[in-house]
Amino acid sequence: MTNHIARRVLLVVPVMLLVSLIVFFVFRVIPGDAVVVAMGEGANKESIEVMRRQLGLDRPLYVQYLVWLGNALRGDLGFSLINRQPVSSLILEKLPATLLLTGLSVLLALAIAVPVGILSAISRGTWVDQLMRALTLAGFCMPRYWLAVVLILVLAVHAGLFPAAGYVAFSENPAESLHYAVLPVLSIGLSLAAVQMRFLRSSMLDVLAQDYIRTAHAKGLKPWVVVMGHALKNTLIPFTTVVALELGNLMGGQVVVEQIFSWPGIGWLMIQAINQRDYAVVQGAVLVTAAGFVFINLLADVAYAWLDPRIRYV
């Protein structure tokens, strides 16, 4: 198993290299000079040249890439010309907000998806199942940002139960923090739950059709023991991979939700930076997000290998 894991970890290297290449070159395509933008159109031609040389923008492209990569590996993601702050520190500032939102959303989604998915699978064909499937499809197709707007409308504007926007750090005031987090977490968590439920249901149905389940029933085990003890474990293993993959979509959807609720996370930072033409920050944020996604998938693969005994003892 360690061989398998080691190989999987090594695979991350070429993927991250590709990711870094894509990120670097996408941002080099930008028309217009980043330096001119930062210093203003009327700036002295000579001072622009000096700045360019200082930032290393006069060197050949591949040299710039290697320098940038080297810096990135050491945690230096460049300097934000607009905010006058290193990009890495900006990102680190915003990371807790994003992590709080992501973490709570995933927990909510799992809390809903697992029991409902199981229920749906075991009551296949009944009205309970049909209802679940209809709700899941609706949740799957509903844009998160629309759900957010509807939630704000109902729970904030009309009922006044929760704030329509804003953020309080968990470390400052946990109760307030959670109060502000309810609507954003619901927006993301509910739609995530729909996606997870779909998968869990079909995965569980596949498992329940297996021979060893029939054997378990034949042995006289109570139905719920069969489901919880045998079927569930085997369903959850491929499920972890799906959860990890969905986190990628989560990160994308999160950008819009952060914007709606003025939630100062990395997605929000990215949008601000785009509007301010602060390309160093956008580049850094995209790189960090992609790296995070790659890392989460790696964890999921490793967890999969560890959980599945067929792979564990190979």
Added chain:
Amino acid sequence: MLRDRAAMAGLVVFLALVSMAIFAEWVAPYDPAAVHMRDRLQEPSAAHWLGTDELGRDVLSRIIFGARASLAVGSIAVGIAATAGIMLGLSASYYGGPVDSLIMRILDGLLAFPSVILALAIMTALGPYLFNAMLAIGIVSIPAFARITRGSVLSLKETEFVEAARASGATDSYLMLRVLLPNCLSPLLVQVSVSFAAAILVEAALTFLGLGVQPPTPSWGGMLDTGRKYLDQTAWYSVSAGAAIFLTVLSLNLLGDGLRDALDPRLQGRS
């Protein structure tokens, strides 16, 4: 598939939406750009079925015209993705070896990004224009098409009819385009509806963030965003735009599910 009611419903709704977009000038009750400042932010009424927006423009008309932006972006993005993806997939699986490795590694690199983030990055680089949105969303959707094509071709490559064609002197391009590709069409067709739905969602998100369709062109994402600011005055503005997106995505998904069920070889022979 004709017997699958949900899928047929999806098809009907989608076709209705497409017709609505094409014949918008005849379907919409008002000019979507007509400003009436005295009638701004009204609730639905007999005159304006979905109310009016912040400039007094009829919401219903703007939603009907908004279908054009979303469907245009969706179809062109999917067109780009399918063309490029199928070409890459065919080349990778047909030529194998280093070509295959190179193409698959590039696709892995693309897949390592959450789609909205990659689209955002590309839009940042290229600028907030409609064509760039189509290009960005298209690029993001390429890997799915490439992988499906590659998978199907790999399983078909060694079959007898392909061998026979090769033996009778068929050129590479003939083999790829006339022999192998037609046999991959079923899963690709399903992917078209799935990618189309995803493209509409991503386009709405980009427009919402200010990077897609620019005002005053009506678009669902833009209306959802602007309407947000006036939620306390009229909810219909935002909610109906979102409902339009939801309905389109739903119909495409139902269609895709139906196609998948209909074309699944394991289920064939039952109907």
